[in-house]
Amino acid sequence: MIRVRGETRSARSVLEKKMIWEAAMDETSDGTDMSDEKRRQAFKEYHKPERPIFQIGHARRTNTSEDYVSASIRAAGERLLEAGIKTAHSVIAGFAKHSKK
């Protein structure tokens, strides 16, 4: 199975498109001139403006999250402040140590 922008397309469907393309290419290599119409047809088989095939797999985990909640972000900012400052202290100490070398 191949993931295409969050949708699952069967390998067979991809294979069929590949065969259409290869058939079109064979026609050319046989010396038969491929008409523009066939080229357009092959292009349309591959090109879905709303779902281009070169975006395979990128959306693996995108639609599982909660929406941005302002109050949650602000509250987390308050809760994590001291721990963040403590980390900042250690990081800065680490850089200071590094710069002395």
Place this chain on the structure above:
Amino acid sequence: MAERFEFSSEEIELRFVDHWALADQYRHRLESEFNVKTDLQTRRLYLAIVSAYKDIERYKNFHLVDPFAQKSDAIKRVAYLSKWICRFKPLSVIEDSSAEGYDATNANVDKITLINELFALQVAAIHLSVHVGRDFVIGPEKAYEIAYEMLFRQVNEDSFMLVFQMIIDHLKNENIVILV
């Protein structure tokens, strides 16, 4: 061509206001901790937030089947926010070069030049804590490494996505490696 998703001005305004509050809170606490004066340049912060959300729009329009209904998750959000905070550097430490004993060659005066990288990591921890439902900050060793990358190396938003995704995977006890 499908209609393109865009955040409304009101949505971006809300995020700007939230991040301004986070930045203010963070810098004031740093000021008291390190005995320095800091400045928050609102225009730079505005550009960082708007740029991050423009990136998220592009991501959603490019990768999601229905960018209006589907959400891009907090990992993408913090990847883009980190990228732009590190580029626009909205926070700065005000140097008092007229102070007695000021020595520009003393490396110690650089100690808090990491303020934007540290703030980016703090913002990341805040968003990701909400996302994963567990409060955490990035530990000092890893924070040092990431801050170093942010400051000295070319780390792009895709790399940030990988880093933050691995942190989330670690928190969720997902098998990042398989011991053999």
